[in-house]
Amino acid sequence: MIYKDFISKPYTDQLEEVDFGWQSPSNIALIKYWGKKEIQIPANPSISFTLDKCHTKTRVQVSPKVQLEKEFSFEVLLDGKPKPDFAPKIETFFKRVQPYLSFVDSYHFKIQTTNSFPHSSGIASSASGMSALALCFMSMEKTLVSDMDQEYFYKKASFLARLGSGSACRSTQGPLMVFGKHQEIPQSTNLYGVNYQGEVHDRFKNYQDTVLLVDVGEKKVSSTVGHDLVNGHPFATARFEQAHKNLSALLQILKQGDLEAFTKVVESEALMLHAIMMSSMPYYLLLRPNTLSIIEKVWEYRSETNSNLCFTLDAGANVHLLYPEAEKETVIQFIRNELVVYCKNEQYICDQIGFGAKKL
Numbered sequence: 298m299i300y301k302d303f304i305s306k307p308y309t310d311q312l313e314e315v316d317f318g319w320q321s322p323s324n325i326a327l328i329k330y331w332g333k334k335e336i337q338i339p340a341n342p343s344i345s346f347t348l349d350k351c352h353t354k355t356r357v358q359v360s361p362k363v364q365l366e367k368e369f370s371f372e373v374l375l376d377g378k379p380k381p382d383f384a385p386k387i388e389t390f391f392k393r394v395q396p397y398l399s400f401v402d403s404y405h406f407k408i409q410t411t412n413s414f415p416h417s418s419g420i421a422s423s424a425s426g427m428s429a430l431a432l433c434f435m436s437m438e439k440t441l442v443s444d445m446d447q448e449y450f451y452k453k454a455s456f457l458a459r460l461g462s463g464s465a466c467r468s469t470q471g472p473l474m475v476f477g478k479h480q481e482i483p484q485s486t487n488l489y490g491v492n493y494q495g496e497v498h499d500r501f502k503n504y505q506d507t508v509l510l511v512d513v514g515e516k517k518v519s520s521t522v523g524h525d526l527v528n529g530h531p532f533a534t535a536r537f538e539q540a541h542k543n544l545s546a547l548l549q550i551l552k553q554g555d556l557e558a559f560t561k562v563v564e565s566e567a568l569m570l571h572a573i574m575m576s577s578m579p580y581y582l583l584l585r586p587n588t589l590s591i592i593e594k595v596w597e598y599r600s601e602t603n604s605n606l607c608f609t610l611d612a613g614a615n616v617h618l619l620y621p622e623a624e625k626e627t628v629i630q631f632i633r634n635e636l637v638v639y640c641k642n643e644q645y646i647c648d649q650i651g652f653g654a655k656k657l
């Protein structure tokens with residue numbers, strides 16, 4: 298599908314008071330999206346596990362627009378309280394989706410959102426939040442357009458979510474989502490995330506993700522700035538080629554259930570992401586001393602046991618520990634005994650692979 302397929306048809310009905318609600322999960326990339334062209338067109342393909350418990354619930358109450366002089370009329374509430382500092386990001390989102398949802402300037406939108414994870418956890422809510430909002434808009438469009446099929450609904454929801462935040466387009470469905478064109482994944486595209494349909498070994502079913510909260514503050518360098526610094530980065534071309542190769546390798550690994558090879562690709566991807574940040578100009582560092590201590594402990598634990606525990610990182614200091622469900626008890630014990638000391642206020646979140654967003 299191409300851009301013009303997502304342009305909305307003229308709506309004939311006018312809605313009165315209606316509301317739409319979606320719960321959308323967060324996701325964790327195994328092959329990282331880092332670097333982009335215009336509005337979230339990825340420089341390389343990525344693949345992620347959709348999470349289950351880390352999610353955003355969003356309700357959008359739609360009513361007739363009263364302040365006609367404003368281009369977009371909306372209010373945003375987080376946990377029931379007005380959140381005016383979210384407004385600029387939402388305003389940008391409205392602007393970007395307007396060519397594809399011509400109703401956004403005709404109504405007033407009351408957007409109420411809550412996250413299942415603490416706001417100050419360092420877990421980015423942009424993926425789950427933008428995905429939930431995009432799905433609410435799609436539910437509204439589906440009400441206005443009678444003949445919309447499920448496939449188009451999810452493609453367009455992911456397409457719209459991408460306009461809010463690139464990784465958000467991988468939060469609509471699950472358990473594995475691909476964003477960005479890759480030659481071995483025929484349906485993959487740079488425009489939206491697709492649910493990975495290839496063969497996946499049972500060893501990856503119910504995979505666990507325990508998020509160790511190392512640094513819970515606001516990120517020092519935003520994702521937007523970080524992506525921009527990949528443009529003109531001396532290693533950029535090599536990085537993009539590596540992402541393509543790592544994704545090819547991962548597809549075989551997922552099929553064969555090779556957990557040792559999985560660890561190598563996933564950990565290398567995480568470290569490469571941060572190596573790109575550290576060698577950008579200006580250079581910066583999001584890892585904290587405790588991130589490194591955790592990584593070393595994980596390596597030590599793996600060499601002393603026959604565990605398949607591995608780590609990945611997003612654009613921050615927190616560590617995602619990935620492991621098969623069968624190891625849940627022993628890994629949690631290891632976390633409690635050896636890793637919580639490196640977590641802010643001993644906080645960690647136990648999550649696992651999920652199956653995507655749910656309508657509320």
Ligand code: PMV
Pocket residue numbers: 325326328329330331343421423462463464465520521524570611612
């Ligand atoms: O969606 P953004 O712009 O926050 O970028 C996400 C980038 C990473 O989380 C670092 C990697 C990824 O693929 O999710």
